[in-house]
Amino acid sequence: MTSTPFSSARAARLAPSQIRAVSELGMTLPGVTPLWFGESAWPSSTMAVEAAVSALQQGDHFYQPNSGKSSLRDALCQYLARCHGQTFERTRITVTASGMQGLALTAQALIDPGDEVVCIDPAWPNMAECFQIAGASMKRLALEVVDDRWSLDMNRLIDAVTSAVKVVIINSPSNPTGWVMPAEDQKALLEHCRRTGTWIVADDVYSRLYRHGDVAPGWLALATPEDRLVSVNSFSKTWSMTGWRLGWITAPAELESTFAMLTEFNIAGPPGFIQHAGERMIIAGEPEVALLRQRLQAGYERVEDALNSLPGVRFVQPDGAFYCFFAVNGMRDSLEFARSLLHxxxxxxxxxxxFGTAGEGYLRLCYAQPVELLDDALERLVVELRRV
Incomplete structure (x- = not known):
């Protein structure tokens, strides 16, 4: 009798998370300060909690429209108009159960097996993986460090995005590097993709966590409603709601029914009481966003000062998100080095x-933490990094 594998070939090709390889070991050790995951240490606003509780008490316990609550979609249209100076119609908005699910739905909507996709490295591994699960063939372009800032060679990117490329994925501000694509480069790529017929999938979850302004340069300020652009966003980072699993897609209206069907066949939509909490934060949560950015700036300054003091460390200034992605001289195996730092x-x-082969030699530190915790962790970290 011939045995067959339990999982599909597609599932068998998935690589385990190397962030989890560190975190799961770290969770077994006493006294470890966890700076590995991409979430802030502060709990969600009481406004979100009270809104969810109120919705539950009022009986919001049932299935929701596949595209999301109309009131939340309308609130998101108004929010995007404030951020990007454009008008947005409800038909362009699909509410999702997290930014991750938004990316997965987008991959399912756009990708056929064998389609070429261009991705910028280093990159959050889940982002590219969901396109590979859908059958994409990935082409990767690496960021470079120029004058201690992350930079992308636009000539290389334009050359890579041919008419054979179905999708180019841009995460800006970037996880893990904090790189932000300048508006002039976005405009150049958008015009090029109009000629090639290539979709731009923008992972915009850190768009409000921009270190030089209220909103990072964004595609939604440049594109028309008909452009082949899908923006994926989330409540997780900007509103400290990682555990709520709520996000949204902004896309051409022609994709509304496609996303609705895919949502139906995935999870039938996020819970109504969670959508109600998201709506409350979109409408009244700007003070919370401002407070988070103040906290992140304080944390960033602590980390910048500590890492810049180390001769064996190359600090690269991020322009957004809440990570420092720094190089350590002589480090050849970042996974093993990260494990050793636990001990x-x-x-x-x-x-x-x-975050891909382009990330080898670097470590990512999430500084979305209270300064007291960061000071304590950095004191111990500096002692070890001075040894390299």
Whole structure:
């Protein structure tokens, strides 16, 4: 009798998370400060909690429209108009159960097996993986460090995005590097993709966590409603709602029914009481966003000062998100190095190799933490990094 594998070939090709490889070890050790995951340490606003509780008490316990609550979709249209200076119709908005699900739905909507997709590395591994699960063939372009800032060679990108490329994925501000694509480069790529017929999929979850302004340069300020652009966003980062699993897609209206069907066949929509909490934060949560950015700036300054003091560390200034992605001289195996720091410094960092081969030699530190916690962790980390 011939045995067959339990999982599909597609599932068998998936690589385990190397961030989890560090975090799961770190969780077994006493006294480890966890700076490995991409979430802030502060709980969600009481406004979100009270809105969800109120919705539950009022009986919001049932299935929702596949595209999301109309009131939340309308609130998102108004929010996007404030951020990007454009008008948005409800038909362009699909509410999702997280930014991750938004990316997965987008991959399912756009990708046929064998389609070419261009992705910028280093990159959050889940982003590219969901397109590979859908059958995409990935082409990767690496960011470079120029004058201690992350930079992308636009000539290389334009050359890579041919008419054979179905999708180019841009995460700006970027996880893990904090790189932000300048508006002039976005405009140039958008015009090029109009000629090639290539879709731009923008992972915009960090768009409000921009270190030089209220909103990072964004595609939604440049594109027309008919452009082949899908923007994926989330409540997780800007509103500290990682555990709520709520996000949204902004896309051409022609994709509304496609996304509705895919949602129906995935989860039949996020719970209504969670959507109600998201709506409350979209409408009244700007003070919470401002407070988070103040906290992130304080954390960033602590990390910048500590890492810049180390001769064996190359600090690269991020322009957005809430990570420092720094190089360590002589480090050849970032996964093993991150594991060793759990024992020696009792600090948990994400290994650069988790974000693709272009990330090897780097470590990612999430500074979305209270300064007291960061000061304590950095004191221990600096002692170990001075040894390299």
């Amino acid at each position: 020696t410094a009792r600090v948990g960092l994400a290994p650069g190799i988790a």
